[in-house]
Amino acid sequence: MKKKISKLQIFRTIVQIGFLIFYPGLFILTFSQLSNIYSMMLKGKFNFIQAFPTITAAATFLTLTLVLGRFFCGWLCTFGAINDFIYLISKKVFKTKFRVNPKLDSILKYVKYVVLIFIVTTIWTTGSHLFSSASPWNAFAEITQFPQVLSDYTIGFAILVLIIFGAFFIERFFCRYLCPLGAVFTILSKLRIFKINKPNDKCGNCRLCTNNCAMGISLYKTNKVSSGECINCLKCIETCPRSNTQAEILGEEVNPALASSFAIIAMTGVYSISNLAATPVNNVTTASTGNNSSISASSNTNIANSSDDTNSSNNANSSENNTNSSNTSNSNNSSANVDNTSTNSSAADTTNSSSSSTKNQYKDGTYIGTGTGFRGGTTKIQITIKNGKITNLQTISSQDTPQFYQGAISTISDEILSSQSTSVDTVSGATFSSRGILEAVQNALSKAK
Ligand code: SF4
Ligand code: SF4
Structure with missing residues (x-):
């Protein structure tokens, strides 16, 4: 018998495809927003105005999840959608559904907490970029530049392949176990008020809802789905032949299509508004005094006056990747050192690649440079050099998605100013924006010679 596909699932698939096309980086953005807020607080550099767009978007996603549950996961997240699509293909190819033993499934679901704790305590807390090349999200975000992904994110790409392989056999493999x-x-979402109600006394023995649950929740055991694993895909509602599975808010039955539309509009709306709010923030940027020199911060409109904590930063490890989109003809790891503290001999200069000892290599003044950001957009940055040091970085314009750009510029400008070098890592989740910024700074420095 041919299985009927419900209107709600068609609607969900359309929404997923739409987000895949128009907001492909939403997952990475949301995660990097949490990372940004965390690292700002950790470094004691929390600046509410600068962080406002980030906080608004992150708080909205978190609050809506707290109240309505995981509509983000079931409907909006690109990574989740990819897992769904891969599994769909797998079902068509193998004509069967693979299942994991429920006991093993419930144990494996704890792995994602281990991943989370590891990322927070190791990567976020130390500010290490060592794992950037191991990030499957970075590899995924740049998959269109396949050869570069293979060289820059070799481990990340290998993990991505494993995730795709897993998604072939286990529905929502990444979401269940690793995300x-x-x-x-x-x-x-444990505390959400939007719940799936399924009175057991009216149930038959078909277990269709359990068999169709994307997250492997044992619905047959429960009267109400209170598990935080539920991603509000609503498949269980439409598979029940007795219409015994309903969506409800605070005990009142609600139309699931309406509830999901509301959640999607709310999340998309706030994301767009916070993007708009981030736009003016992009036009003013970070200033600093470089190291502990006597140069004061410049007088222009700096909202993120990140008086740097000199050498507490993690710039020592700044070598490994991704500054290779320089406007110059050099290949990988192009960098420009203003101060001579580094032993790094790389150079943005096309003619002089050996002069790393370069105090006063650059003339004092302000210089504007351009770089290529996300999807070929132009990033224009003004730098100020005083006593041979970069003392100020200011965005003149950027065509990148504001939130990605904001995440990149706030981190990268800090690192350039404190290390006095463009040999810094790109920001995970905002690689293209990072490259545009680094390229623009290198371009400006090349004019300061
Ligand atoms: S659990 Fe899945 S859907 Fe949810 S954020 Fe992670 S990847 Fe996206
Ligand atoms: S309980 Fe229902 S809504 Fe939740 S994940 Fe399972 S099938 Fe989807």
Whole structure:
């Protein structure tokens, strides 16, 4: 018998495809927003105005998840959608559904908390970029530049392949077992008021809802789905032949299509508004005094006056990747050192690649450079050099998605100013924006010679 596909699932698939096309980086953005807020607080550099767009978007996603549950996961997240699509293909190819033993499944679901704890305590806390090349999200975000992904994110790409392989056999493999953002959402959504109600006394023995649950929840055991694992895909509602599975808010039955539309509009709306709010923030940027020199911060409109904590930063490890989109003809790891503290001999200069000892290599003044950001957009940055040091970085314009750009510029400008070098890592989740910024700074420095 041919299985009927419900209107709600068609609607969900359309929404997923739409987000895949128009907001492909939403997952990475949301996760990097949490990372940004965390690292700002950790470094004691929390600046509310600068962080406002980030906080608004992150708080909205978290609050909506707290109240309504994981609509983000079931409907909006690109990574989740990819898992769904791969599994769909697998079902068509193998004509069967693979299942994991429920006991093993419930144990494996704890792995994502281990991943989350590891990322927070190791990567976020130390500010290490060592794992950037191991990030499957970075590899995924740049998959269109396949050869570069293979060289820059070799481990990340290998993990991505494993994730895709897993998604072939287990529905929502990544979401169930590995996603650190999913771990946060699982905890939060435990308290949601939007629930799936399924009175057992009216149930037959078909277990269709359980068999069709994307997250492997044993619905047959429960009267109400209170598990934080539920991603509100609503498949269980439409598979029940007795219409015994309903969506409800605070005990009142609600139309699931309406509830999901509301959640999607709310999340998309706030994301767009916070993007708009981030736009003016992009036009003013970070200033600093470089190291502990006597140069004062410049007088222009700096909202993120990140008086740097000199050498507490992690710039020592700044070598490994991704500054290779320089406007110059050099290949990988192009960098420009203003101060001579580094032993790094790389150079943005096309003519002089050997002069790393370069105090006063650059003339004092302000210089504007351009770089290529996300999807070929132009990033224009003004730098100020005083006593041979970069003392100020200011965005003149950027065509990148504001939130990605904001995440990149706030981190990268800090690192350039404190290390006095463009040999810094790109920001995970905002690689293209990072490259545009680094390229623009290198371009400006090349004019300061
Ligand atoms: S669990 Fe993670 S990857 Fe899966 S949908 Fe949620 S945020 Fe996206
Ligand atoms: S309980 Fe229902 S809504 Fe939740 S994940 Fe399972 S099938 Fe989807």
